Amino acid sequence: MSVRSPLTNFHAVAVTNPVVPPKPTLAVSSKAVFVLMSSVDADSFHGSPREPSAESPTQEIIYRHSGTVRWTHWINVLCILFLLGSGLNIFNAHPRLYWGRSGADSDHAIFSIGAVDRPDGVHGLTQVGPWQFDTTGVLGWSKTNGEYQARGWPSWLTIPSFQDLADARHWHILFAWILVFNGLLYVLYGLYARHLQRDIWPTIKDLKAIPSSIVDHIKLKHPVGEEAKRYNVLQRLAYLGVIILITSMVLTGLTMSPWFNAIFPYTLDLFGGRQSARTIHFLSATLIVLFFFVHVAEVFLAGPFNEIRSMLTGYYRVPRDDAARGPDTTEEKNG
Amino acid sequence: MADALSLTRRAALVAGFGAAGYLVANATSITQNAAMARIFEGVEDWTRVAQRTLQSKNGLAPEYRPADISPVFKANGTLNPNTNAYNAHVASNFQNWRLAIKGMVQNPMSLSPADIHRLPAKSQITKHDCVEGWTAIGMWTGVPLGLLLTAAGVSPRARYVVFRCADNLTGEPAKGGEQSPGQYYESISIDDAFHPQTLIAYALNGHPLDVQHGAPLRLRVERQLGYKQAKYIESIEMTDSFASIAGGKGGYWEDRGYEWYAGI
Numbered sequence: 001m002s003v004r005s006p007l008t009n010f011h012a013v014a015v016t017n018p019v020v021p022p023k024p025t026l027a028v029s030s031k032a033v034f035v036l037m038s039s040v041d042a043d044s045f046h047g048s049p050r051e052p053s054a055e056s057p058t059q060e061i062i063y064r065h066s067g068t069v070r071w072t073h074w075i076n077v078l079c080i081l082f083l084l085g086s087g088l089n090i091f092n093a094h095p096r097l098y099w100g101r102s103g104a105d106s107d108h109a110i111f112s113i114g115a116v117d118r119p120d121g122v123h124g125l126t127q128v129g130p131w132q133f134d135t136t137g138v139l140g141w142s143k144t145n146g147e148y149q150a151r152g153w154p155s156w157l158t159i160p161s162f163q164d165l166a167d168a169r170h171w172h173i174l175f176a177w178i179l180v181f182n183g184l185l186y187v188l189y190g191l192y193a194r195h196l197q198r199d200i201w202p203t204i205k206d207l208k209a210i211p212s213s214i215v216d217h218i219k220l221k222h223p224v225g226e227e228a229k230r231y232n233v234l235q236r237l238a239y240l241g242v243i244i245l246i247t248s249m250v251l252t253g254l255t256m257s258p259w260f261n262a263i264f265p266y267t268l269d270l271f272g273g274r275q276s277a278r279t280i281h282f283l284s285a286t287l288i289v290l291f292f293f294v295h296v297a298e299v300f301l302a303g304p305f306n307e308i309r310s311m312l313t314g315y316y317r318v319p320r321d322d323a324a325r326g327p328d329t330t331e332e333k334n335g
Numbered sequence: 336m337a338d339a340l341s342l343t344r345r346a347a348l349v350a351g352f353g354a355a356g357y358l359v360a361n362a363t364s365i366t367q368n369a370a371m372a373r374i375f376e377g378v379e380d381w382t383r384v385a386q387r388t389l390q391s392k393n394g395l396a397p398e399y400r401p402a403d404i405s406p407v408f409k410a411n412g413t414l415n416p417n418t419n420a421y422n423a424h425v426a427s428n429f430q431n432w433r434l435a436i437k438g439m440v441q442n443p444m445s446l447s448p449a450d451i452h453r454l455p456a457k458s459q460i461t462k463h464d465c466v467e468g469w470t471a472i473g474m475w476t477g478v479p480l481g482l483l484l485t486a487a488g489v490s491p492r493a494r495y496v497v498f499r500c501a502d503n504l505t506g507e508p509a510k511g512g513e514q515s516p517g518q519y520y521e522s523i524s525i526d527d528a529f530h531p532q533t534l535i536a537y538a539l540n541g542h543p544l545d546v547q548h549g550a551p552l553r554l555r556v557e558r559q560l561g562y563k564q565a566k567y568i569e570s571i572e573m574t575d576s577f578a579s580i581a582g583g584k585g586g587y588w589e590d591r592g593y594e595w596y597a598g599i
């Protein structure tokens with residue numbers, strides 16, 4: 001158990017799908033498979049994590065993330081940050097969303113940010129469907145360099161901070177290109193190395209474990225031992241979801257382009273028109289932000305040092321499965 | 336050996352994340368950096384070449400049904416050139432307006448709107464995609480630009496078509512201030528000029544163009560964004576370079592940072 005070997009996590013799928021995987025994948029020891037199968041036993045599956053001592057001779061370290069996944073992950077984070085910031089600046093050029101083929105000032109907006117002049121001063125108003133909120137100071141009417149300005153998203157969220165559609169588009173298109181090539185590399189590598197099939201795609205068994213996984217997440221219980229070597233089902237669904245969301249960002253982004261419409265008009269129909277595509281672009285971005293917050297929160301709950309180190313170096317310290325080795329009374333929380 | 340390796344790797348990691356953090360934190364000031372401007376120009380070239388390579392020369396922009404026409408077609412940019420000369424043209428219903436076709440052509444021409452109305456007309460219902468993000472659908476009627484250029488006889492040396500307009504535009508907030516005003520102009524490639532949907536339009540939704548939509552003549556180049564659709568056109572000039580015109584980037588908005596090939 002204490003070997004420092006580049007064995008990857010994901011034994012479960014190797015059991016159900018015994019295709020001989022190409023390099024650099026896992027030599028699954030029969031012992032590991034045995035441990036996994038026996039870990040279906042309720043106790044170890046829900047075993048509470050314990051802090052192993054740093055000097056523990058039985059500490060197991062595995063090679064969890066390949067170089068391609070690590071590089072593409074961090075490049076993607078940079079792209080997402082720039083695309084979100086510059087996207088909000090672009091949005092400010094016309095802070096209204098519509099549904100359908102067309103939409104402009106006189107058409108019905110399903111979401112809008114604006115400023116109105118009232119006797120008691122200017123208010124920032126945000127409209128979501130039939131509801132309207134006073135968002136003065138943040139949305140619609142906020143300060144840029146100390147001065148109030150009518151602008152959709154505030155300066156501290158946009159790239160660049162001042163309103164400039166041309167420059168925001170430069171950043172947006174630069175990072176959109178990087179995102180696309182980076183994403184293609186990730187997906188092609190992931191399919192070739194069977195990382196997507198094995199580690200991201202949930203198995204039937206995974207899906208059946210959704211309810212108990214939800215309970216574990218609510219109780220902030222993190223898997224230990226063999227179960228900690230693979231992504232749990234909610235992780236798989238979240239990663240799959242964010243891959244789909246990023247694909248949707250790229251497709252809806254292209255659908256807003258008149259050049260792209262002329263060579264491939266079908267996505268206009270798929271998304272219900274250019275303005276619907278713009279709205280879906282915005283919704284997908286919102287969901288990516290949601291993923292971002294939950295994802296980073298989970299990293300911190302699961303132990304930021306070990307987790308982030310694994311995404312930097314590839315190596316991951318497997319939280320010890322003490323329950324499987326007998327009762328233990330220490331109640332320390334896993335970092 | 337292993338230690339040295341892990342040390343350089345660690346240094347590289349710190350450097351990488353430091354650089355990324357610096358980039359995110361200072362994106363605003365980097366935006367105005369000259370080196371960054373060159374990177375953006377490189378990306379613009381790359382994007383233009385990618386778009387040109389992937390599109391077919393005469394690939395058509397989607398056309399729509401009459402039911403899809405926007406109830407109100409938003410007007411943007413200049414809503415009225417409002418010069419004495421232009422106002423006089425409005426008063427005389429543009430009878431004395433002249434569209435000059437000049438530059439690298441065998442037969443320079445000067446056409447009145449009435450001359451243009453007599454030429455074979457084409458109508459198309461297309462969407463107008465503004466760089467700001469909104470869309471309006473309308474039916475445009477006009478004469479295919481290719482027809483005019485064929486009649487004028489384009490020199491084989493010509494590479495671009497430059498449109499000069501009657502409006503002086505004040506610009507929009509940018510770089511934390513206001514942009515400089517300037518005479519509106521635009522330019523497109525010969526290929527786009529001869530594209531079957533490229534029109535010199537004189538009617539919108541069956542009515543003569545009104546002032547805010549570019550009366551008496553405007554451009555429709557349907558595979559590009561709204562700022563390419565020059566209004567109030569006074570002259571069409573064939574040239575092999577637009578480097579000496581105004582800011583040298585080929586258009587009013589291009590001189591203010593926007594892409595010359597406005598496909599996306």
Ligand code: HEM
Pocket residue numbers: 064069073076077080199200231239242243288291292295296299307308310311
């Ligand atoms: C600073 C912010 C972020 C941090 C610290 C972070 C950290 C991590 C860590 C530690 C893992 C590995 C989880 C594990 O081994 O169980 C991971 C995986 C992943 N992260 Fe992030 N992440 C961040 C931002 C993002 C963003 C913005 C996205 C996408 C929009 C993203 C998408 C993913 C995906 C798809 C995986 C699974 C990778 C794979 O195995 O193929 N992350 N992240």
